Amino acid sequence: MSQPTQQPEAIIRAANVLGEGVLWDDAAAVLWWTDIQSSELLRFDWGSQRLQRNALPHRLGSFGLIQDSSDIIAAFANGIALYHPESGALQWISQPAAEHPHLRFNDGRVDRQGRFWTGTMIEKESATADATLYCVTANGATTEHERGLRITNGICSSPDGRRLYLADSPRAIIYCYDLDPDSGALSHRRLFARTTGGASPDGANVDEHGCVWSAQWGGSRIVRYTPDGKVDQILEVPVSQPTCVAFGGPDRDLLFVSSARDGLSAAQLAEQPNAGDVLVYRVQFKGLPEPRFRSDLRTSKRAVFA
Secondary structure, three states: OOOOOOOOEEEOOOOOEEEEEEEEEOOOEEEEEOOOOOEEEEEEEEOOEEEEEEEEOOOOEEEEOOOOOOOEEOOOEEEEEEEEEOOEEEEEEEEEOOOOEEEEEEEEOOOOOEEEEEEEEOOOOOOOOOOEEEEEOOOOOOEEEEEEEOEEEEEEEEEOOOEEEEEEEHOOOEEEEEOOOOOOOEEEEEEEOOOOOEEEEEEEEOOOOOOOEEEEOOOOOEEOOOOOEEEEEEEOOOOOOEEEEEEOOOOOOOOEEEEOOOOOOOOHHHHHHOOOEEEEEEOOEEEEEOOOEEEOOOOOOOOOOO
8 A cells, every 4th residue: 555655756846844734726717725834835836947935924733725815814823814825815714713822723624604714722731721613704704613622724625525534633633524515514523534653743635535634743644534434545755754735737637745754863864855845746636726715805905014
């Protein structure tokens, strides 16, 4: 089932400290991702092969594209906002974790109905509060859905929008929920998969067959799970800390894998020269168009680097 480490078809050399949240913009043929620890939003134009780095006012854990807008919905460390990458215009939507400085927002993704799901993570071992999963709707209403987490990760939804997947990284668990497509209510939480060998489930995505592709931090691998949670394929990658995956390219048969160099020693970095880069693989399965947040909100041009 597992194969020898596969060499990527291409490498986007970014040397990110903590590259994360990678996603593909079909309309613009552009790849986006964040370097959380460097407070950067990165944009790679597939046609020109040009990499652009945008400095951010805060660390950015995750984000989503917005329908009919050049803004993004952004889960900054300290709250959720609308943000315009070019102008720096920023409009806060909610800051539900503001009273807990030991928490920050982490993973997030837009579901098939256009809602943005994101969650917090515990940054300090001494923290008393737990991490939480939230959902943001078009009018900016932010609803708490799940408590008792440690590091919210791996958020993605099934092709029909009736399942939501969520990983809790330190517990090495991926959960599956029933998702009501109309109300956004979650129910029937169950174990979907456990990671093994000391690997933690990180960012994830779903292909056109409904299979979940999970980047596994510390495991040097991307695992494809069938909809019933069985391991179908393992893609071994030449970095120990893959962080997230996105399907893209003209035919959506390219798998983009973001990665991190955070915490690696000089010796480990010498063995992993592409740690922190984005690895590109051509795979035998296709992805789905990245869903866009359906927003009734727009950023104010006056709210710059708020």
